[in-house]
Amino acid sequence: MRTQVAIIGGGPSGLLLSQLLHVHGIDSIVLERRTKGHVLSRIRAGVLERGLTDLMATAGVDARLRAEGFRHDGTLITYGDRIFRLDFADLTGHSVTVYGQTEVTRDLYAAREAAGGRMVFEAEDVTLHDVDSDRPHVTCRANGDDIRIDCDFIAGCDGFHGVSRRTIPAALRQEHEKVYPFGWLGILSETPPVDPELIYANSERGFALCSMRNANLSRYYIQCDATDRPDAWSDDAFWDELRRRIPRAQAETLVTGPSIEKSIAPLRSFVCEPMQWGRLFLCGDAAHIVPPTGAKGLNTAASDVNYLYRALHRFYADGDKSGIDGYSAQALARVWKAERFSWWFSSLMHRFPDQTSFDHKMQLAELAFLESNRAAQTAMAENYVGLPY
Ligand code: FAD
Ligand code: DHB
Secondary structure, eight states, X not given: OBOXXXXXXXXXXXXXXXXXXXXXXXXXXXXXXXXXXXXXXXXXXXXXXXXXXXXXXXXTOOHHHHHHOEEXXXXXXXXXXXXXXXXXXXXXXXXXXXXXXXXXXHHHHHHHHHTTOEEEOSOEEEEEEOTTSSSOEEEEEETTEEEEEEOSEEEEOOOTTOSHHHHSOGGGOXXXXXXXXXXXXXXXXSSOOSSXXXXXXXXXXXXXXXXXXXXXXXXXEEEEOTTOOGGGSOHHHXXXXXXXXXXHHHHHHOOOOOEEEEEEEEEEEEEEEOSEETTEEEOGGGTEEOOSTTSOHHHHHHHHHHXXXXXXXXXXXXXXXHHHHTHHHHHHHHHHHHHHHHHHHHHHHSOOTTOOHHHHHHHHHHHHHHHHOHHHHHHHHHHHHOOOX
């Protein structure tokens, strides 16, 4: 098989890139290790920045997002018995959209299928070859067949555990990592959200987040031990713990019900530099991870895709190589800002096992400053709604 861009990974990064390239007349093939059903069963991000919703519009896949997504003009933050609101619309003139990553991925699969886009599922042993030459190719096995794809470029969109990043020789890449000493236990339940807006809670017992997918589908998270297992947490234990971490008024009105999904996510900050080698370009979780506080993972993946599809379009349209040569530097400049914001918000909101009383007082003082200072609120809101591409 031959294509212009071989895309490794059929998660949101790979699919969005494939669809944006298609809209600009560039052919691609997506290789995905799992089944489509498996990819669509993963419950992940829920808050989309304007940059991502604009990309969905450019990709021609925003009809359902516009009809079913919820615009959020602000969020609530609580600490101790205090609660305050960050008014994104007033502070920045922008808002965010609540629409699940699962739905983004579903819409992108539908668009790729409608356009006859080539996708290979259950691709095993995906291997990248001659990446530092002008004629790279990718091999894999699928449905018992050996497959070879000759291409001009390879996009590594295969997530943190993928093969693409590891194809860059170790001597040529630097990896920067911080692992946090706790996880997030998340549940999805068919109950009305406790509040129309998200609530981020710094409590004495640890972080909690009240989020949602729609009027009858809630997503809640609580900070847990990194070694906890989801099945060791009964639904009742989860709801009891959540109630203890949110303000009394919300705890009293919280509607509980059986969980329809329960999982634990580890928290990690990670960046691989550079994000390109030869004809290989990394996008999304393949190159970087943020802790989820502030919902930057999917959104940062989207900004990579934005830079890469534009660079490839410029190359194919007028032979201009400046975009592809500068991809890594351009993407990393924004990645590091998202890393800083996610690290800062995580550090502010969680209980750390080695935290001293002084450290805790610093968190509370910073939250009090944020509550009372418009400049601090503006800085936070600008990051939350998404820095410009
Ligand atoms: P992925 O979604 O990881 O997709 C990569 C794809 O590549 C996968 O489908 C995988 O099967 C495939 N693949 C892997 N290896 C290979 C291979 N060798 N060959 C072929 N295919 C391969 N972000 C938020 O903003 N908010 C959240 O609440 C949030 N929660 C999260 C919870 C969890 C458990 C995880 C893991 C992530 C979460 N994130 C969250 C982050 C967000 O989901 C990711 O940033 C986003 O999925 C990145 O998209 P991606 O396409 O780059 O990577
Ligand atoms: C969600 C996850 C986040 O990490 C976040 O900051 C906001 C919302 C969610 O899954 O809904």
